Amino acid sequence: NAGVTQTPKFQVLKTGQSMTLQCAQDMNHNSMYWYRQDPGMGLRLIYYSASEGTTDKGEVPNGYNVSRLNKREFSLRLESAAPSQTSVYFCASSEGQLGSPLHFGNGTRLTVT
C-alpha cells in the first residue's frame, strides 16, 4: 500500500518553462489536494478536487492548472514557470471533504531559475 505517490521528487526549471507534477493515491480517497510549502508560511492550498471531474481553486491558484484524471490521479501543471513558484509541492488526499485528515505524498522540490 503506497499511499500517495508524487513524481518527480526534484525538478529544476528555467523561467518560462512548463511542467506537470504527477500524483496518484491508492487509498480510494474521494478528495485530492495540491499544497505548496514555503519557509515560515505553513502549507497553502493551490487547488483541490472533491471528487472525480471536479476541481476548485484554493488560496494561491494563480499560475497553476490541475486535472483530476480519474479517482486515483490529480496532476498540477505550471504553464510558464516563474521564480516565485520555487517551493516544495505536496499532493494530499482525504477520504472525506475538505477538513478531513490529510494523507500527504513525499513532496516535489521545485526550483525555478
Added chain:
Amino acid sequence: GQQVMQIPQYQHVQEGEDFTTYCNSSTTLSNIQWYKQRPGGHPVFLIQLVKSGEVKKQKRLTFQFGEAKKNSSLHITATQTTDVGTYFCAGLSFSKAAGNKLTFGGGTRVLVKP
C-alpha cells in the same frame, strides 16, 4: 480572511523536558488538526479535535481544543530526540461566502538538545 498563528516559531528543548506549542485562530473553528513533519519529510496527521474543550492524548503528547474553539495547544512531556520536527496545526472554518476552508499555521520547529 482567516488567520492561524502558531507560537513559538522555534522551540529548543532539553531532552527530558516538557514544552507546549500554541495555535490561535482569528475565527471560530469547526475542527482543528495537528500534523508532524520530520526534517526533509512530509506532514503526517497526528490528531483531530472537534468538541469545545476537548482533550486527547497520544502517549507523551496531549492535545487540547479551547472552550471558544479558537485556539489549541500541543503539550509534549519528557521530550525525546524522536520528537524533532515541525508541528503544524490546521484549522477548519466555514463561511457562507467561501464554504469550508482549512488554514495551516506557520508551524513550530522543535529542536531537541541531547
